[in-house]
Amino acid sequence: MFLNNHSYYSLRYGTMAEQELLALAKDNGCNILPLTDINNTSGCLNFIRRAPEYDIKPIVGIDFRNNNKQCYVCLAINNEGFLELNNFLSRHLHAELPFPDEAPQFQYTITIYPFKRLKALNKTTFLESEYIGVGLDDINQLKFSKLNTLKDKLVFLHTVSFRHQKDFNIHRLLRAIDTNVLLSKLPKEQQGNLSDKMIALSEVELELAEVPHILKNTQKVLECCTIQFDFSSTRKNQNLSKLYDSKEQDFEALKSLCNKGLPKRYDDVSETIKRRLDKELNLIKKQDYVSFFLINWKIIQYAKSKGYYYVGRGSGANSIVAYLLEITDVDPIELDLYFERFMNLYRTTPPDFDIDFSTWDREDITHFIFETFGANGQAALLGAYVTFKHSGAVRELGKVFGLPKYEIDKLSSGKFNYNQLDELSRLVLRYAKYLDGRPNYISIHAAGILISEKPIHYFSATNMPPKGFPTVQFDMHIAEDVGLYKFDILGQRGLGKIKDAIAIIKENKPEVTLPNIHNAKPFFVDERINAMIEQAECIGCFYVESPAMRMLLKKIGVNDYLTLVAASSIIRPGVAKSGMMREYILRHKNPERRKLAHPVLWDIMPDTYGVMVYQEDVIKVAHHYAGLDLGEADVLRRGMSGKYRSREEFLAVKEKFISNCRKRGEEDAVIFEVWRQIESFAGYAFAKGHSASYAVESYQSLFLKCYHPLEYMVATVNNGGGFYRTELYLHEAKKLGGVLHAPCVNKSNIETIIRGVDIYLGFQHLQGFEKRNMLALLQARVYGKFTSLNNFMERVPMSIEQLDILIRVDAFRSLKKDKRTLLWEAYYKCNHIVVDELQPQLFTLGTKEFTLPEFTITNLETAFDELELLNFTLHNVFLLLEKSPTNKLITRDLKYYKNKIITIYGYLITAKNTRTHKGDRMHFGTFLDQEGQWLDTVHFPPVAKRYPFRGKGIYRITGKVVEEFNFLSVEVIKQERMPYVSDPRFDMTYNRKETPQMT
Structure with a gap:
């Protein structure tokens, strides 16, 4: 009714x-x-x-x-x-x-x-x-x-x-x-x-x-009224069903493309390769995923025609068909990738293809997809629900109840005594609990695009967000339920670095002939590159630069492609927190330790010494160790991926897993330990093909850094860096022989550039300097360099505030005048001449010259100017300390102090916050020592609580030097951030200014 x-x-x-x-x-x-x-x-x-x-x-x-x-x-x-x-x-x-x-x-x-x-x-x-x-x-x-x-x-x-x-x-x-x-x-x-x-x-x-x-x-x-959609396990695939006139033509096209790809990918097409290809093609046809592969292939063909760099990953990287179509660069035969992780008769969804493009190229790829497949309303971005989170809900409710900001901040932070709150504050908390997890508004999935056989509006209305592409009003779970499977098109800065680095190398080193970066196999056996990996000299390189990865590379001693593939998955939380990371390292380093492996697990996973590392290892163990069929094993895969929402079937499979193992005579202690490892994978492990795709891109970026380090670091800076701040990549460039220069009006561009070994920071790094003035400066410089401050002001009108930024960062140093003299001139002229920023002067106006005293500008003053204008200094940051360090201990000395208490100074780069199994907060710190080398610290809960990080700066650290798998770190006992010297620019006792005389 x-x-x-x-x-x-x-x-x-x-x-x-x-x-x-x-x-x-x-x-x-x-x-x-x-x-x-x-x-x-x-x-x-x-x-x-x-x-x-x-x-x-x-x-x-x-x-x-x-x-x-x-x-x-x-x-x-x-x-x-x-x-x-x-x-x-x-x-x-x-x-x-x-x-x-x-x-x-x-x-x-x-x-x-x-x-x-x-x-x-x-x-x-x-x-x-x-x-x-x-x-x-x-x-x-x-x-x-x-x-x-x-x-x-x-x-x-x-x-x-x-x-x-x-x-x-x-x-x-x-x-x-x-x-x-x-x-x-x-x-x-x-x-x-x-x-x-x-x-x-x-x-x-x-x-x-x-x-x-x-x-x-x-x-x-x-x-x-009636409405019908099929949500059964046998539901029809609702994706675009064919690219050509019939499904038969699609399949013939797919076979033809694979056959053309065979001689490109393999010098010797063995029977093993042929059998694998036939097996995949037959199953792809049976599962009705032919068009899914062809659509991905078409996207890749467009990208290649435009010269875009890309990486295909996901479980689809386990496929030889994907390799032959050049959707991925991972050879499943070489890596013995598990076919059943990629596809099996029980799998109800297509394989995952996550295709990464540089952030700049991704938008054009998306346009191509909508123009090619969306003409009849058959393409849309996938939606995502943004739900109320408790903290955000508290803020929203605090506002509508009229609470003051300080009270809202207190409630949102959780730092309060509930018994001391008034009734209104308690009401906010009560209703915030009700709102928690409920939908707030519809957003866009990070990468998913739907391409359907029927018009998208057959399934949902669409919004039109600022991106300019229609977006469905449901999320990926509902899409899969109804038979719509997304194409994942992602933006990734790492590919932008590779693309830009190659362009910079061609400009800065025109005599160099670069190899085909897409063919990474020669890089896998390059001794110089593998030596870099072993020493964890990977700053700026995709997926291998973080402190945790740097630690892992050194602990394992990674020096080849296959071990890097394993490391790329071992670093994931599921493997790390379950204890399997440590066990893998122990077995990798000690052959005797490998004898502890369960015989069945060793037989299933010999390349990882019987340790579960990849997602497909769960399927293997469930199928071969516990005797589950591939359909039941796939339930485990979906359960651990976080995409599978019903727990009933998952729990039923768990019971059968345990029951089957008991029937086989396994002891409960072993059964439950194996099951514990499986459960720890929940959403936090890679498929091996996915890890291999990451390792390929790592090697591509490592090659560029190894042989063209300065150009690669400039490309890294211009693509927004990576795990670290810009200053760390500039520091790395300096270590590698680069000469760093602040922005220069006669040499710099908007982005950072390199000429030989000289690196000129781009104007984009200047805090508060407007884009329109960058463009005006470059446009005026087309007609010749700037010869004086007058010449610059006549050709590039801008406010005194904007001009002040350029002068204080010493961007006019090529004019051979110190910046204090230029500031006097600039402020005098701007006070006596009306400057129209939009209208260049038609005629040169005469201005008075000054007789000024000779100014002395110290490195300390310049460093503070750079800190203000760039957010970092190009000088040694230890110059800023109020008191010089009391000792000169550096990281390379730590090997002499194992298990001893030391005091060392470090400049904070990053700190990772985590929690122990008991829920207590602890930290891992990453610093640079006085020599600019890495210093790694561990802050256990009592220390983390008593000596918290207090922001960017230099810390005096006291702690115990510990070693694990040849990796040295400091277990912190005490730390304090050291005060910087007073800013000399505002210290009248440090710097007395004299009044200039006009002539």
């Missing part, structure tokens, strides 16, 4: 999840229920999927509203009607247009106009599919309305948004958040009514006893 029902996907309005709404309907005896969220279809597919669990026939529609003013409620008669509604809603959302007073003449949709609304519309005639919605409070007015004569058009329209008073309270808070007003100031027209609750059917029948035709019409409307 209820035609208008809201879930919490009526964003910042509704309060119930889809299943909560269904449960409410079942409790009230409903066997048919529409979901009609406000201007939104996010919940529709999951509502349809879950409705059979409650013995309810689902119907979907939309409650169309302009600024919370209800226009009409529409119900889809069938799937075509849902398409109509999604088309209509999307057009208005994309263009940000209000909905018209009257709905269009839908062909497969029922439109219900609220009785109160019709008074204003003066609408008296209705199409066959149009109805008048009457609420309980409309009955008396209806008796005196001429609409009462249209008995066949009257239906019961009662809105259901809440279950009880608490829901209504939450609703009002959500409306206040949405309209950005105090709760006490929330207008009535922006709220629903407390009566918008589900009423017992007996009460409805009693209230409408005098107008039984209304209930009869309502039932008729409900019964004529």
Whole structure:
């Protein structure tokens, strides 16, 4: 009987999840229920999927509203009607247009106009599919309305948004958040009514006893609507089904492309390769994933035609078909990649292909996808729900309750005594708990693009976010449930570094001939590159530069490709926290230790010494060790990936895993230890092909750094760095022989450039220097270098504040005048000449020259100017200390102090916060010593609490030198940040300025 029902996907309005709404309907005896969220279809597919669990026939529609003013409620008669509604809603959302007073003449949709609304519309005639919605409070007015004569058009329209008073309270808070007003100031027209609750059917029948035709019409409307989507495990793949005229042609094209790729990838096409290829092709065809591979291939072909660099990874990297199509550069034969991780008959989803492009190229790739596949509305970005988090909800609620900022900050931080809070603050915390995890607004999935056989609006309406691509109103889980599988197109700075480094090398070293960077196999056996990896000299290189990875490379002693592939997965939390990282290192270094491996596990995973390292190891162990079939093993894979939401099937497989192992005579201690390792993988391990893809890109970047280090570091800086701040990459360039220069008006560009070994910082690094002035400077310099400050000011008009930045960073040093002299001149001239930043001077104006004293500018003053303007200094940072270090101990001396207490000075680079198994906070610190070498520290909970990090700076560290697997670090006992010297620019005793005389 209820035609208008809201879930919490009526964003910042509704309060119930889809299943909560269904449960409410079942409790009230409903066997048919529409979901009609406000201007939104996010919940529709999951509502349809879950409705059979409650013995309810689902119907979907939309409650169309302009600024919370209800226009009409529409119900889809069938799937075509849902398409109509999604088309209509999307057009208005994309263009940000209000909905018209009257709905269009839908062909497969029922439109219900609220009785109160019709008074204003003066609408008296209705199409066959149009109805008048009457609420309980409309009955008396209806008796005196001429609409009462249209008995066949009257239906019961009662809105259901809440279950009880608490829901209504939450609703009002959500409306206040949405309209950005105090709760006490929330207008009535922006709220629903407390009566918008589900009423017992007996009460409805009693209230409408005098107008039984209304209930009869309502039932008729409900019964004529139906909606069908297949959510079964045998559901049809809803992705674009073919690229050519038929699926047979698609398959022949795929086979032909693979055969063309064989001689390119393999000098000797062995029987093993042929068998693997045939096996994959047959299964790809059987699983109906041919077009999935061809679409990825087409994307790659476009990227190659544009000269874009890319990396294909994910479980699809385990595929020889992907390797032959050049979607990936990982050879599954060489690495013995496990076929069943990539695909098996029990797998219900296509393999994962994550294709990385440089951040700059990704947008064009996305445009290509939409132009090629989205012409008929068949492409869209995948949505993602941004939910309320407790801290954010506290902030939002604090504002609508009118709490002062300091009180909101305290509540949000969690640093308070609950017993000392007033009732209002407790109310904020109580309702923040209710909001936690509920949808706030729809955003965009980080990488997913959908390409469907049917129009995307068959499944959902779309929003049009600032990116300019339509975006569906559901997330990846719902997409997979209905048979839509995403294509992952990601942006990655590492590829931008590689692309830019090659361009910089060609410009700075035109005599150099570079090898084909896409063919990484020669790099795998390059002794110089492998020596770099072994010493962890990988700063700036993709995936191998972080402190944790640097530590792991040294502990293992990685010096070849296959071990780097393993390290790329071992570093993941699942392997590291389960203890398997340590066990792998022990077995890698000590052959005797390998004898401890379980014989079956050793046989399954000999390359990792019987230690589970990769995602497919879980499938192998489940299948070969526990005797599960591949379908059951795939349940474990999905369960550990974090994408699989139902725990029932997962727990059933766990029970069978244990039962099978017991039947095989395994001891419980061994069984539960193996299972513990499997569980630790939850979402935190790579497929081997994925790790191998990462290792390939690591070797590509390592090659460039090894043989062209300065050019590579410049490319790294220009691509936003990586794990560390810009200053660390400049420090690395300096260590590698580069000569660093502050920005220069006659030599620098917007980005950092290199000439020989001279590296000139780009203007983009100057804090507060405007982009328009960078462009104006470069445009003026086309006509020749700047010869004086006057010459610059005439050619590049800018405010004194902007000019001050350039002078203080010493960007005019090529003019052979010190910056203090230039500041005197600049301020005098700007005070006496009106500067129009938009209009260059037509004629040169004479200006007075100054007779100035000779100024002395110290390195310390320059360092402070650089700190202010660049956020770092090009000088030795230890120059800034108020007191020089009391000792000169450096990292390379630590080997002489093993297990001894030392004091050492370090400049903080980064600190990783983590927690122990007990939940206590601890830190891992990364510093540079006085020589500029790495210093690694461990801060256990008592020390972390007593001596916290206090921001960027130089610390005096006291601690014990410890060694593990030849890796030295300091277990901190005490640390303090050392004070910097007073800023000499503002210290009159340090620097007395003399007043210049004018001539």
